[in-house]
Amino acid sequence: MTESTKAPLPHDFHPQVPSFTVVSDDIAPGSVLKDAQVHAEGNISPQLRWEGFPAETKSFAVTCFDPDAPTGSGFWHWVLFDLPASVTELPAGAGSGPFAGLPDGAVHARNDYGSKDFGGAAPPAGENHRYVFTVYAVDSEKLGPDADASPAVVGFNLRFHTLARASVIGEYEGPLAH
Numbered sequence: 001m002t003e004s005t006k007a008p009l010p011h012d013f014h015p016q017v018p019s020f021t022v023v024s025d026d027i028a029p030g031s032v033l034k035d036a037q038v039h040a041e042g043n044i045s046p047q048l049r050w051e052g053f054p055a056e057t058k059s060f061a062v063t064c065f066d067p068d069a070p071t072g073s074g075f076w077h078w079v080l081f082d083l084p085a086s087v088t089e090l091p092a093g094a095g096s097g098p099f100a101g102l103p104d105g106a107v108h109a110r111n112d113y114g115s116k117d118f119g120g121a122a123p124p125a126g127e128n129h130r131y132v133f134t135v136y137a138v139d140s141e142k143l144g145p146d147a148d149a150s151p152a153v154v155g156f157n158l159r160f161h162t163l164a165r166a167s168v169i170g171e172y173e174g175p176l177a178h
């Protein structure tokens with residue numbers, strides 16, 4: 001995919017809201033994802049840390065979306081919400097495996113792999129995809145959906161309850177067959 005044929009970013013279609021800062025020890029903006037964040041390798045959710053969100057934030061949501069997936073609707077790799085407002089960092093692995101460091105009350109909705117956790121990058125061979133990791137500052141302690149909600153239902157609720165959001169984008173190219 002060339003830069004001119006890349007899909008729009010997911011937030012291009014949402015109401016404008018203020019931004020804040022999200023950083024990661026595992027993802028440098030615009031850099032290649034580490035093997036740990038690749039589905040066939042480590043399949044471990046990245047470390048994320050955020051600050052500068054609105055004072056009235058009552059909870060957070062975290063998603064990872066691939067807008068370049070050849071589906072016509074992108075691909076949801078991670079959908080996590082109802083993180084308490086006191087949580088401003090997730091350690092690597094909080095969204096995968098035994099969920100070490102995932103706070104009580106946080107809810108994983110199913111991703112497009114069909115599981116309720118982080119699913120790493122897995123683009124088709126030779127395609128370079130973007131992985132948009134977004135943290136949403138939410139205006140309520142509970143977003144509304146439960147763990148059986150689709151990513152679209154969670155996104156619908158986030159559209160109306162997001163006070164601010166921040167993203168970090170990594171890339172990964174699917175390996176060519178040998």
